[in-house]
Amino acid sequence: MVESRSAFAGPQDYFALLKPRVMSLVIFTALVGMVASVADGASINPGLAAASLLAIGVGAGASGALNMWWDADIDSVMARTLTRPIPQGLVQKSEAAGFGLLLSALSVALLALASNYVAAGLLAFTIFFYVVIYSMWLKRSTPQNIVIGGAAGALPPVVAWAAASGTAPTDAWILFAIIFLWTPPHFWALALYREGDYARAGVPMMPNVAGEASTKKQIFVYAIILAIAGVFPYATGLGGVVYLAVSSAFGAGFLILSWRVLKSPPRSKEAPKQLFAFSIMYLFALFAALLAEDIYALYA
Amino acid sequence: MPDPTESPTLEARKKRDQRSLAIALGLASFMLVVFLVTILKITGNIGGAP
Incomplete structure (x- = not known):
């Protein structure tokens, strides 16, 4: 059978x-x-x-x-x-x-x-x-x-x-904004080294519609906005000094890697791969810092 | 990894049993969670009753 x-x-x-x-x-x-x-x-x-x-x-x-x-x-x-x-x-x-x-x-x-x-x-x-x-x-x-x-x-x-x-107050929407602004550079970095995949499937990702150079510029612009938005929780009191230090350091790292992507030669896969991997660590680090501070504040 | 000495039908039956068991466990877990949530809600509201 x-x-x-x-x-x-x-x-x-x-x-x-x-x-x-x-x-x-x-x-x-x-x-x-x-x-x-x-x-x-x-x-x-x-x-x-x-x-x-x-x-x-x-x-x-x-x-x-x-x-x-x-x-x-x-x-x-x-x-x-x-x-x-x-x-x-x-x-x-x-x-x-x-x-x-x-x-x-x-x-x-x-x-x-x-x-x-x-x-x-x-x-x-x-x-x-x-x-x-x-x-x-x-x-x-x-x-x-x-x-x-x-x-x-x-x-x-x-x-x-x-x-x-x-309720869903402003601080909740700041967390929303960080993930929302993080998503385009994260997925466009992936799309840069998987461009053929998306083109074959007919999915209009930024690299195979606007081109590699334009995508790299947009990644860098989003990285600047994200690095600024990333420290916003400190400004509203949602995050403390630990969060400020972590978000500043990782924001700088995100900017540097996005700059490397922008300056990388056409069809180079290495820089986008590095940015993609780092972007996951970025989000984890920022949220882990918030979590650690909140737990400390609740139980210390 | 399917056992090469086993007929496909036996292997398929084994997988079907695993799926059935997973459904049973999933349903039982859901019922347990709903039960526990209900109990927690009721206990939480007892003190607040007028």
Whole structure:
């Protein structure tokens, strides 16, 4: 008897639909948003906080599964995404869609139960924005796809802040702004050394629409704005001196590597690769500094 | 890694059992989380009752 490949799918293949690495970054930034909210005076039971973070993480995973359902055709022609469960034939498109929809509904319902309707509404909007606005509409139609679509990835700390406090004050939106401004240079650095991949898939990323030189200039401009926005939490009191030191040092590093990208020879992959790797460390370092300061303030 | 001595049907059945077990565990975990969240909510509200 000849079985289809999907008959050999294990639980780990369905877990891969949730984009675990993206999910872990979402949970981390959400945790920082929640702890900052508590440090700001909000109060939430630790068990309910954990359930809320779980709901936010599952919601992010659900949007990942729905994105893989919608983008199955382009995932199968890009080297970076070829090994995903749908292009491998391990999971059917319809199964990924059903899985994503079910988890979306359960995550929003759980967040409403564990925290409040503001947070649940924001989570539902985040999933909608990522799947419908970014994946279905912007990704294949404009090189500004990840600029606007980046809002979905930037919302988790706001959702978590709302989960703890029921509100989304300016400080929550500063965290949003940092991730939002970080997204274009992060993804354009990736697109610079994966340009062929995106061009083959017909995805209008900045390098294969505006050209390499223009993309490098835009990366540098975003790096300047990001380095400034990165120290904003200190100005509003959200971050302290440790945060100021970390955000200044990493902001300078981001600027230097973006400058290297700008000055790198055409088709050079090394500088964009370095910037891409550093950009992940940048976001982690800034949010970890905020988390450390808030935990110290709460328990010291 | 599939066992080369095993027929594809047996391997497929093993994977199906794993998927079924994962669904069962997922549902049980969700029920447990909802139960615990409900209990935490109720306990948190007892003191605030008029």
